[in-house]
Amino acid sequence: MARYGMALDYKNCINCKACETACKEENGILMGADKHRIWVGTGEIEGQYPLLDISSNAFYPSQCQQCDEAPCEAVCPTQATYYDENGVVRVNPDQCILCSYCMNACPYDARYVEERGMTIDKCNFCSDTRLARGETTTACQNTCPTKVRIFGDLDDPNSEISEVLRTREHYSLKAHLGTKPKLFYLT
Amino acid sequence: MKKIEISRRKFLQGSVALCVYATSSSATVIPKTTTKTSTKETTNIPYLCNMCRNKCAGFARVEDGIVTKLNPNQYFPKSRNMLCPKGNAGIDALYDRDRLKYPLIRIGKRGDGKYKRVTWDEAYEYIKDKLVKIFDEQKDNRSTLAYCNGEGFNKDEYIKFFGGKIGSANFLDEGSICLNTKLGATLLTIGDIGEPDVAGSDFIIMAGANRYESLITPDSIDMIKADKQKLVVIDPRCTVTAIKADEWLPINPGTDLALCLAMIYIALKDELYNKEYVKKYFDDFEKLKKHILNSNYTAAWAESKTTISATKIEKLTKDFFSAKKPLFYLGRRSVWAKNDFQFRRAMVLINALAGSINTKGGIIFGQPIKLPDEEINQPYYSNAQGRFDLEGIVYGSAKGGSWLNFREKLLNGTAPYPVKAMFIRKHNLMQNMPNIQKTKKMLEIMDLIVVLDTIPSDTAMMADVILPESTYLEREDMVVSFNRLEPSLALRNQTVKPLYESRSMQDILKGLGNKLTMPLFEISMKYDEELQESIKEMGKIDAFEDGGYNLSELYKHDISTRNKTLITKTFGKEAYKTLKEKGVWYPNMNNYHKEIFNNSYEYYPEDKKLYTINRKYRVKCYIDKLDKHGYDAMPTWKDSYDFTLPDKRFRLITGRYVMFTQSATTNNIMLRDIMKTNHIWINNAVAKKLDIAEGDIVEIKSNIGRVEILAYPTNKIAPNVVFFSHGFGSSSDELEQAFGNGANDNQLIEDKMENIYGCAVMNETDVQIKKART
Numbered sequence: 001m002a003r004y005g006m007a008l009d010y011k012n013c014i015n016c017k018a019c020e021t022a023c024k025e026e027n028g029i030l031m032g033a034d035k036h037r038i039w040v041g042t043g044e045i046e047g048q049y050p051l052l053d054i055s056s057n058a059f060y061p062s063q064c065q066q067c068d069e070a071p072c073e074a075v076c077p078t079q080a081t082y083y084d085e086n087g088v089v090r091v092n093p094d095q096c097i098l099c100s101y102c103m104n105a106c107p108y109d110a111r112y113v114e115e116r117g118m119t120i121d122k123c124n125f126c127s128d129t130r131l132a133r134g135e136t137t138t139a140c141q142n143t144c145p146t147k148v149r150i151f152g153d154l155d156d157p158n159s160e161i162s163e164v165l166r167t168r169e170h171y172s173l174k175a176h177l178g179t180k181p182k183l184f185y186l187t
Numbered sequence: 188m189k190k191i192e193i194s195r196r197k198f199l200q201g202s203v204a205l206c207v208y209a210t211s212s213s214a215t216v217i218p219k220t221t222t223k224t225s226t227k228e229t230t231n232i233p234y235l236c237n238m239c240r241n242k243c244a245g246f247a248r249v250e251d252g253i254v255t256k257l258n259p260n261q262y263f264p265k266s267r268n269m270l271c272p273k274g275n276a277g278i279d280a281l282y283d284r285d286r287l288k289y290p291l292i293r294i295g296k297r298g299d300g301k302y303k304r305v306t307w308d309e310a311y312e313y314i315k316d317k318l319v320k321i322f323d324e325q326k327d328n329r330s331t332l333a334y335c336n337g338e339g340f341n342k343d344e345y346i347k348f349f350g351g352k353i354g355s356a357n358f359l360d361e362g363s364i365c366l367n368t369k370l371g372a373t374l375l376t377i378g379d380i381g382e383p384d385v386a387g388s389d390f391i392i393m394a395g396a397n398r399y400e401s402l403i404t405p406d407s408i409d410m411i412k413a414d415k416q417k418l419v420v421i422d423p424r425c426t427v428t429a430i431k432a433d434e435w436l437p438i439n440p441g442t443d444l445a446l447c448l449a450m451i452y453i454a455l456k457d458e459l460y461n462k463e464y465v466k467k468y469f470d471d472f473e474k475l476k477k478h479i480l481n482s483n484y485t486a487a488w489a490e491s492k493t494t495i496s497a498t499k500i501e502k503l504t505k506d507f508f509s510a511k512k513p514l515f516y517l518g519r520r521s522v523w524a525k526n527d528f529q530f531r532r533a534m535v536l537i538n539a540l541a542g543s544i545n546t547k548g549g550i551i552f553g554q555p556i557k558l559p560d561e562e563i564n565q566p567y568y569s570n571a572q573g574r575f576d577l578e579g580i581v582y583g584s585a586k587g588g589s590w591l592n593f594r595e596k597l598l599n600g601t602a603p604y605p606v607k608a609m610f611i612r613k614h615n616l617m618q619n620m621p622n623i624q625k626t627k628k629m630l631e632i633m634d635l636i637v638v639l640d641t642i643p644s645d646t647a648m649m650a651d652v653i654l655p656e657s658t659y660l661e662r663e664d665m666v667v668s669f670n671r672l673e674p675s676l677a678l679r680n681q682t683v684k685p686l687y688e689s690r691s692m693q694d695i696l697k698g699l700g701n702k703l704t705m706p707l708f709e710i711s712m713k714y715d716e717e718l719q720e721s722i723k724e725m726g727k728i729d730a731f732e733d734g735g736y737n738l739s740e741l742y743k744h745d746i747s748t749r750n751k752t753l754i755t756k757t758f759g760k761e762a763y764k765t766l767k768e769k770g771v772w773y774p775n776m777n778n779y780h781k782e783i784f785n786n787s788y789e790y791y792p793e794d795k796k797l798y799t800i801n802r803k804y805r806v807k808c809y810i811d812k813l814d815k816h817g818y819d820a821m822p823t824w825k826d827s828y829d830f831t832l833p834d835k836r837f838r839l840i841t842g843r844y845v846m847f848t849q850s851a852t853t854n855n856i857m858l859r860d861i862m863k864t865n866h867i868w869i870n871n872a873v874a875k876k877l878d879i880a881e882g883d884i885v886e887i888k889s890n891i892g893r894v895e896i897l898a899y900p901t902n903k904i905a906p907n908v909v910f911f912s913h914g915f916g917s918s919s920d921e922l923e924q925a926f927g928n929g930a931n932d933n934q935l936i937e938d939k940m941e942n943i944y945g946c947a948v949m950n951e952t953d954v955q956i957k958k959a960r961t
Contacts, residue, residue, distance in 0.1 A: 012412075014407075014411065015427060015845075016271055016272055016399070016400075016845045016846070017272045017845070017846060017861045017862075018271045021272040021275035021276055021846075021858075021861065022270070022275045024857065024860070025275055025276070025278055025857070026256055031860050032860070033860065033861070045425060045430065048872070048902055049425075049437065049902050049903065049904060050437040050494070050905065052425055052903065054425065054429060054432065054434075054435050137786055139256075141786055142259060142268075142786060143258070143259055143274075143275060144269065144786075145267075145270075145271055145402065145404075145408055146408060146412065147269075147408075147412070147785075147786060149786075150786075151785070151786075152785065160784060161785070
């Protein structure tokens, strides 16, 4: 029993996509750019050459925000989307009927059609792969060259993620929607 | 919103192809059945990555004989517990269905890709017949065989075989199309190539390097992790490194030397330099001072060359010299302009003027762990002639030579003897150097071309014999020593048995050696008077043994045995055991290595890092030999360095994307999944004028070639410059992913060479651009 969350030191992201690659290799995600559990969002840089505002350009590692109040879970008519014992929002492919309500409900655009398993897939913190084997890191966290991702148990006051969230300022995406994400962006 | 080079999944086109891995690996099974993994036999085997030249360490998860995941190795000080996208995608290099699987012999015309599958023995036999004929015709001049290598591992052994044993002087490697000017400039100026202590610096200037898109460990990682470090990036493009910098100073391409000269000028004039250090270590400081001040390399002068404002240059210089631990990062990147050697040398001098040599945060000497050399008995061939590609070059690399000069001399008939055979190992000549048409012509004059590679590259398609080498995940290699500040040994273990009929390089050379030893010895007996003498003296058998003519001598024992013997003998049993289990070893590793924070590690305690070592060295301001050859003994700007752009033309510059290692990984299905192709960066205002929109296909013409490529109008590049990434536009249709994908820069880049190291100059070509179609 844990309550897993992830803090992202996103200003250290160099958009190398090692995380995306590691995720695909670990979790057997199909090829194709419209199929991935995690991605890095980028913005256009502002200004005209040579007067560019380099600080206007940030890379945002993004994915399922592992909401405590997940809209995708709430709308799922078959309970295919559920919380596991570690608070991770999971998908049971056997129960998924591909109605795509979850895709529409998710404010983070984190769900996609997984064509082989015929399910609406998303990030599950490597729960059925790495964590199931007893490993303590997610694939994206483990491989990251600049160590953007801090993963751990939010309920454990001694965990590094708890410590980081106590000591550093952070925010959640679209916090006003009340989804209570367990992904935290460190500022 | 931009569609290209923006990673937002909606905007990237999908690919439906499945890799071998996707159908054979348990990790690809949908979640509900993954519990079955518990019945599989799973091992984690330490290995060293080979997806680029950098070398990071990892653990391969092998389930029932299949590599299902590559994870970073937390013990390796160099790679700091990370794998980049290429490293992660190594699985797809191993299971690439386009891989070379069997030995092949050409049956069609060169370049048309028609081959027949043969046995290893048939391939060796074919090579033997051709080589015997060539060496017979060339009267045992062993240098009529040239050999080249583009892979970092096993290079020394490859040289020992073809250079040491077979006796050719003509070895070529990637140095002259890569970093030889930088290595040379550092070596000649401070007597060592050094290592930058990125983590220890509080102020870094980075010019001529793009560390967040061309990852070098640990530099790239240390840069981002270093708190309170200021990073100023000098680049004509707004690269990712520039975006992540504290300040980006866009520069006119090829004028970094002018910026460096002005920095030296300001430091000398305003006496910002470290006087104590200069007094202690500099040779000919007064000469340098006089030269720079008299040349009047003021900030205003540099502004006229670089387009960086004089005020900014003044400020940059003052900030740099007033920093506690300043470092002008010595980039490891291609040779950009004709003045590249002088540019790299000026960077070293700036570090020296700041006292940033052999000290924390500077260029350190440190102490690598020394590995003993495995000595072999090398025959002496009295008819073998010396190399000719360094003629007309001041220094050059006696080891790796100069590709452009080599090729030119063969083509224009000024080579003193013909080169008839070429052995090419993981070196894609048909894509890697400027002016591919000339490379093609050079290969066409060969009587024998043998390619050792893992993929059917454009160069493999020119071969007479193709020998499939196993990938890095299928073989053990000899132990390697890494780094100086946090030194370690690392071992590449075999993770799975070689697929198909591929073999390790050692096994390939062993087989070849066994086949060639006697026939080539007989050629020498026929022509080599010294050998004839010794046969007279001691008889044939002893002359053979004594002379070291057994070509397979090094391969009496397999790699595994050699590693065990060498490591155990030098570092002890425990070191060997650790290398097999953890892939890495260094003294006191068990005490020093610890996790300091979620997934981040410390490798050496601060007080054990050898920032400063006791060594005598000098900083050479003036190099006589350069002067004697008619070149500048001290960094100097020449009028010929001014690049004039004809009307309506653009300067073409090249570089890379983070997920590709030149042409070696553009067939990787996983990497192509995250970056589909290359595009030409063109200033958005210019594109508008030329009616070029994003995604249009544009035609690019230089004086030597023409390509078509997708357009990427952007504000990240100057109006008179265009850029596209190297490594694309493969012409080998055996490469399903890479064939015809994107454009190849070396179709356009003119073959221009700098004369200090004989390096190809990459950024001195102008092109015209026009919209081809929407």
